Amino acid sequence: MSEKNREAKRSARERLAEERERQKGRDKKRRALIVGAAVVGVLGLAAVVGLLAANSGDDKSDTAGPVSVPEGANGKDRLSLPLGKESAKSTLTIWEDFRCPACKQFEDGFRATINDLAAKGRLKVEYHLTTLIDGNMGGSGSLRAANAAACAQDAGKFPAYHDVLFKNQPPEPDDAYGKNSRLIELAEEVDGLVTDSFKKCVEDGEHDSWVAKSHKAFQDAKLRGTPAVLLNGKNIYGPQNPLTPQKLRQLVADADKG
CATH class of the missing domain: 1.20.5 (Single alpha-helices involved in coiled-coils or other helix-helix interfaces)
Structure with missing residues (x-):
């Protein structure tokens, strides 16, 4: 090659x-x-x-967790706690906060009249609970008290406990109702209310979500503040609309005639 x-x-x-x-x-x-x-x-x-x-x-x-509705709650979305007979011709709707001084003033002035009209079957009352002061002042007393009141509703003793809470309301800046122990202590003033189930309901915040839903309804209704008081859907209470116990009786009487 x-x-x-x-x-x-x-x-x-x-x-x-x-x-x-x-x-x-x-x-x-x-x-x-x-x-x-x-x-x-x-x-x-x-x-x-x-x-x-x-x-x-x-x-x-x-x-949010499931809403635990108090026994016997009624109205739209079952957000109101009732007082009086269903057959009453007139309905008084009251939005309240257990820390609200103006709500206490209203209750102190109208409690006897409202309870009397309800007992006589002339007025059906729907209480709605809010947490307005917690938002304005801080703390949790509005929520804790509202939950405890809902627990009292479970026991069939809401009206009496509702009155006790307003009669013993602390000063607005004092978040005393933020302590469940204080709420249970005041419950002793209502015969038969303090039981193991009531105490557990209070301590566990059983109805917290329901209270939050009630407050959301208050906000959605665009009410100016608490207390908001409506008779048959019409606002009857406020600085521009003075109300007295006698006037309330007259308004109910007029509604009965109508």
Whole structure:
């Protein structure tokens, strides 16, 4: 074989070897890309699963627990606590906060008249509880007292306990009703109210979600403040609309005639 032929054959072998090396390099890059894509895919899937799990957790945390409605609550969404006979022609709707000084003033001035009209079957009362002062002054006394009142409703003793809470209302800045022990202590003034079930209801905040829903209804109604007092749907109480016990009796009498 001539020198020229040997050189040509060697060049061909070298070119073939070089091509094989290049092909190995391409194969290596392709495998790296495949593996990388697979890793990215797995990580992407993990991220999606993580996001779904996180969203699921957020949904659970944003969802309020079940609303425990007090026994005998009635009205729209069962947010009112009743007093009086269902057959009464007139309905007095009262929105109150147990920490509200103006609510105490109203109760002290009208308690006897309202209770008398209700007892005689001439007036049906619907009490709605709010937590306005907690929001304005801080603390939790409005919520805690409202929950305790709802617990008293479970025991069939809401009207008496409602009156006790207003008669013993602390000064507005004093969050004494934020202590369940104080609420249970005052419940001793209502015969037969303090039982193990009542105390558990108070301590557990059994009706907290219901109270929150009631306050939301107060906000949605865009009422100016507490107390808000409506007779047959008409606002009858406020600085521009002075009300007296005698006038309330007359309004009920007029409604009876109508």
